Amino acid sequence: MTMPDLRTVMVLLLLGAIAAVTSFVVYVNNEDDDVAERPELQLAYYLDSATLTGTGPDGQVRYSMTTRRAQQRNDAQEIALDDIRMDYGAPQGLPWKVRADRGRIPQGESVIVLEGNIIAISGADHPNRTEIRTQILSIDQNTMLARTNEKVTLLFEERRLNATGMEADFATNNLKLLSNVNGKFIP
Secondary structure, eight states, rough: OOOOHHHHHHHHHHHHHHHHHHHHHHHHHHHHHHHHHHHOOOOEEEEEEEEEEEEOOOOOOEEEEEEEEEEEEOOOSSSEEEEEEEEEEOOOOOEEEEEEEEEEEETTTTTTEEEEEEEEEEETHHHHOOOEEEEEEEEEEETEEEEEEEEEEEEEETTTEEEEEEETTTTEEEEEEEEEEEEEEEE
């Protein structure tokens, strides 16, 4: 058996070194791609069947809200709520019962924003029952004012009013329809 010459050995070693470096580069690039494609875990806090209670400056309960789920992701600046039921009781006047599909409480604000199939009923067991229906409603917890710029339907004493925009004071039970008001009154 003859020994390969030095030149052939050098070429084989050089080709082996190139193959090793190429394999290493391909391996490192594939590993970086795998890391980039994997979803990063987000820290989140959630409560199932949660009850939230809000009080006024005097310590009196202003509202009690139950939600099927309350959650906040670390990167979110709000608490998201699903399937909301809310009792909003003023110290004087009639209490309000509010339902919504979902809602949110922005961080650092005193507002609860309700969204989707909202029904707010004042005096459910009272002869002067008032019902409000809309798709978006913001409730300021400090002032007890509810506002929307969306379409609103107001039902009371067999009367129906439709409008665009509304302001309701849950503390005094005063309600103001803002524009495009039209209605149907049954004698």
